[in-house]
Amino acid sequence: MTDSPLILAVPSKGRLQENAAAFFARAGLVFTQSRGARDYRGTLAGVPDVEVAFLSASEIVSQLSLGTAHLGITGEDLIREQIPDADEAVELLTPLGFGHANVVVAVPQAWIDVRTMADLDEVAADLRARHGTKMRVATKYVNLTRRFFAEKGVSDYRIVESLGATEGAPSAGSAELIVDITTTGATLAANALKILDDGVMLRSEANLVASARAPWSERARAAATAVLTRIAAEEEARASREVRAALDPARASALLALAKEHGASLPYGHALGREVVLHCRTAQVFDIVAALQGIGAQDISVRAFDYLFRPTNALTERLLRRIG
Numbered sequence: 001m002t003d004s005p006l007i008l009a010v011p012s013k014g015r016l017q018e019n020a021a022a023f024f025a026r027a028g029l030v031f032t033q034s035r036g037a038r039d040y041r042g043t044l045a046g047v048p049d050v051e052v053a054f055l056s057a058s059e060i061v062s063q064l065s066l067g068t069a070h071l072g073i074t075g076e077d078l079i080r081e082q083i084p085d086a087d088e089a090v091e092l093l094t095p096l097g098f099g100h101a102n103v104v105v106a107v108p109q110a111w112i113d114v115r116t117m118a119d120l121d122e123v124a125a126d127l128r129a130r131h132g133t134k135m136r137v138a139t140k141y142v143n144l145t146r147r148f149f150a151e152k153g154v155s156d157y158r159i160v161e162s163l164g165a166t167e168g169a170p171s172a173g174s175a176e177l178i179v180d181i182t183t184t185g186a187t188l189a190a191n192a193l194k195i196l197d198d199g200v201m202l203r204s205e206a207n208l209v210a211s212a213r214a215p216w217s218e219r220a221r222a223a224a225t226a227v228l229t230r231i232a233a234e235e236e237a238r239a240s241r242e243v244r245a246a247l248d249p250a251r252a253s254a255l256l257a258l259a260k261e262h263g264a265s266l267p268y269g270h271a272l273g274r275e276v277v278l279h280c281r282t283a284q285v286f287d288i289v290a291a292l293q294g295i296g297a298q299d300i301s302v303r304a305f306d307y308l309f310r311p312t313n314a315l316t317e318r319l320l321r322r323i324g
């Protein structure tokens with residue numbers, strides 16, 4: 001255990017799979033499934049001490065929670081639903097910009113007077129009075145639903161656990177309303193359901209998640225640092241540009257002021273003769289070019305990077321802060 005490798009859990013199916021593989025590929029991290037396609041374990045080409053586990057998004061959450069995986073990619077909705085003490089068990093290192101979906105409370109469109117969570121109290125009272133039954137909520141997000149309904153002060157209801165086709169429950173007569181995940185809203189619309197005005201329980205997306213309970217051996221830490229450093233260097237590269245120009249060395253102080261004003265850096269110094277090299281935020285490029293022209297710079301070029309390695313990065317720092 002003291003020398004265990006890093007276990008990296010990645011989605012093997014479903015919506016997150018392709019995006020997750022593309023995310024690692026961008027950072028030059030390529031999975032190899034050594035013993036054929038039916039093998040649900042793999043490695044990362046060129047990165048030692050990493051074992052890749054191919055699992056469902058929900059299984060990834062279980063393993064992060066138990067500490068049988070160190071790092072994983074999964075949806076925040078599943079983290080919040082499946083781990084009661086999520087903030088103790090895991091650290092969300094960074095949202096990944098894909099797998100966006102909202103967990104929502106939806107009711108039949110035909111309920112024209114029901115618009116907010118508070119209106120559900122009346123629905124519940126009405127059901128009780130007329131039929132002597134409890135209002136039923138179909139969902140697989142049992143824990144998120146209990147927490148959210150309690151926060152909103154709605155208590156007179158019963159959960160009907162649903163493992164698929166949740167949106168069909170109201171028309172099938174197995175529940176009055178639902179809690180489910182939605183992206184485009186097409187499935188809700190197809191089932192004549194509407195989201196309550198204050199019924200968005202969680203805005204979820206895929207996250208890179210670290211387990212606080214996994215055995216973080218020296219080997220696992222070093223491997224995680226190698227992986228996170230590459231991911232961070234690729235993100236930093238996309239957010240940055242290099243600007244080069246020819247500039248009269250006598251304009252050095254104007255150059256320093258320009259760099260400061262635009263939040264750019266002069267990584268190789270500002271007194272190297274006529275050639276100047278700036279690193280800046282991608283969004284600042286054209287402002288900086290104009291400013292450089294303004295102080296007499298010539299032959300200005302702008303380049304993108306594949307990777308940009310800084311002395312430290314937010315991902316590694318966040319992990320190390322958490323696991324000590």
Ligand SMILES: Nc1ncnc2c1ncn2[C@@H]1O[C@H](COP(=O)(O)OP(=O)(O)OP(=O)(O)O)[C@@H](O)[C@H]1O
Binds near residue numbers: 013015101204206
């Ligand atoms: N429109 C969407 N519907 C469902 N999940 C989505 C959607 N968009 C993104 N996700 C994210 O993807 C995660 C996994 O969902 P997905 O349906 O791909 O998994 P799955 O492997 O099919 O699991 P299951 O069989 O339990 O649905 C969700 O928990 C959520 O975080």
Ligand SMILES: O=P(O)(O)OC[C@H]1O[C@H](OP(=O)(O)OP(=O)(O)O)[C@H](O)[C@@H]1O
Binds near residue numbers: 180181182184185188
């Ligand atoms: O808002 P939309 O874009 O219509 O997406 C929402 C639907 O997608 C998911 O189902 P999925 O296709 O994953 O099938 P599943 O329920 O079997 O997982 C989810 O459970 C919703 O039913």
Ligand SMILES: [Mg+2]
Binds near residue numbers: 014
């Ligand atoms: Mg699904």
